[in-house]
Amino acid sequence: MLSLRTRLVVLWIMLLLASAAVGVLFVQLYRQSSSAQLWRTQALLGQICETIADRYSFYSAGWAGLSGTAAAEDVGFRRDMATLVAEALSQRSSGDEPAAVSAGIWQLGAGALAGRPPSAAEPTIGEAAQAALTDGTNGPVAFDSPTGPMLLRACALPGPVPDLTAWTLARFETAPGANALQWGLGVLLAVVVGSTAWLTALIVTYNRRVAAIERDLRQDSSALPRLDPTGMPDLDRIVAALNASGQRLMEARRREAAMASKLATGERLAALGRVTAGVAHELRNPMAAMRLRVENALAGDSVRRQAALEAVLGQIDRLDALVAALLTMTSRRDPAPQIVSLPAWLHRLVTELIEESQHPPVHIDSIESQVAFDSDMMRLALNNLLRNACQHTQPDGRITLTASHRDGWLRFTVSDTGPGVPPALRATLFEPFVTGRADGTGLGLAIAREMAEAHGGQLTLAPTESGACFVLEIPWRAS
Secondary structure: OOOOOHHHHHHHHHHHHHHHHHHHHHHHHHHHHHHHHHHHHHHHHHHHHHHHHHHHHHHHHOOOOOOOOOHOOOOOHHHHHHHHHHHHHHHOOOOOOOOOOEEEEOOOEEEEEEEEOOOOHHHHHHHHHHHHHOOOOOOOOOEEEEEEEEEEEEEOOOOOOOEEEEEEEEEEOOOOOOOHHHHHHHHHHHHHHHHHHHHHHHHHHHHHHHHHHHHOOOOOOOOOOOOOOOOOOHHHHHHHHHHHHHHHHHHHHHHHHHHHHHHHHHHHHHHHHOOOHHHHHHHHHHHHHHHHHHHHHHOOOHHHHHHHHHHHHHHHHHHHHHHHHHHHHHOOOOOOOEEEEHHHHHHHHHHHHHOOOOOOOOEEEEOOOOEOOOHHHHHHHHHHHHHHHHOOOOOOOEEEEEEEEEEEEEEEEEOOOOOOOOHHOOOOOOOOOOOOOOOOOOOOHHHHHHHHHHHOOOOEEEOOOOOOOOEEEEEOOEO
């Protein structure tokens, strides 16, 4: 799609070509008219010259001779020649002929015997007469004179008088319409120059104002800037539309911010409610168990009191673990990366897990590489994922721990052959106190996600046909 600037340039080029074509046409017409005028003048001079030659031939056929010694001194001969020339001029055809046509008789050495040629033309007449008598050349001769361009033709007059020639002379006038042509070409040139200047100014102004709009729109702002009018009606309509769009966008963003604030408040309240409910539930169970044990101890003997105290201590340990998990989840710290060897680190992690409890076998598949991450935080995250897999996998099942490098990410995958995550829990799986077990706190996955996000990564549940597969990704930092 062509821009407006390109279209204006194309329009200017088309106008220039059209003006050039019209100018060439005018010049060609003028030249053709001038050529036609030249040919008509040449034909007229040839006609007059031949008429004089024919009449002189008829005149000399019955002529008795000169009365004097030279033709230039014979008054009768010169009078006859003048009459002969006058009759030849009077018999020329009318039409578009030059008005200033003259003719006469010329003798070498004596000059003009009949007719009065302009003094400026006499040297040229003498040369043309010499050429006509010497080699029979009687072609037209063009030359300039004080009165304008002239066209001359001379033809030999054979007869009793030696060195005699007839000459015809005409002022070669410019073709009709030459002045009009000059005016037309001048107007055409003025139109081309004016249109060029106007289009150039239009293109420059348009480019400058479009550049100003682009500069304003490129400003680093969260909203569309207010644009100033350009003074060009077409651009001003666009500017007005952009300003109106910017105003509507600002209003929409204000409404969006207000709604987002309300939504965030609602979400915080909902999350607070879920956490409060989870904490209350986790606190109520051990407190109820401790109350029951204490009541039984008060009503029993020393043995029952001893058993009750041991049970109370177990519930206190459970509460302490819950508080520690809550503090771990809510007090995120910045990671302190350490260089670790992945295969050895993962083997130590799985060995510690085996020492703590019985669980299905864990298969490790790791790349041979040294990477940098916070060892304590990643150990806590993977421990929670492995414990979650052990709690949902039968003893004869299988758990796989994989470490790989892909697209600039270090990826840990923990998959098991258990029943998988129920669809009802998937949307809130990583929220605190969301669990599918009656004895679970629902904090393990939430803590693992916090550890991943602290490293700039993420924890997701990958789709599987059976079992569960958790993928923990953090940015790859090679040692």
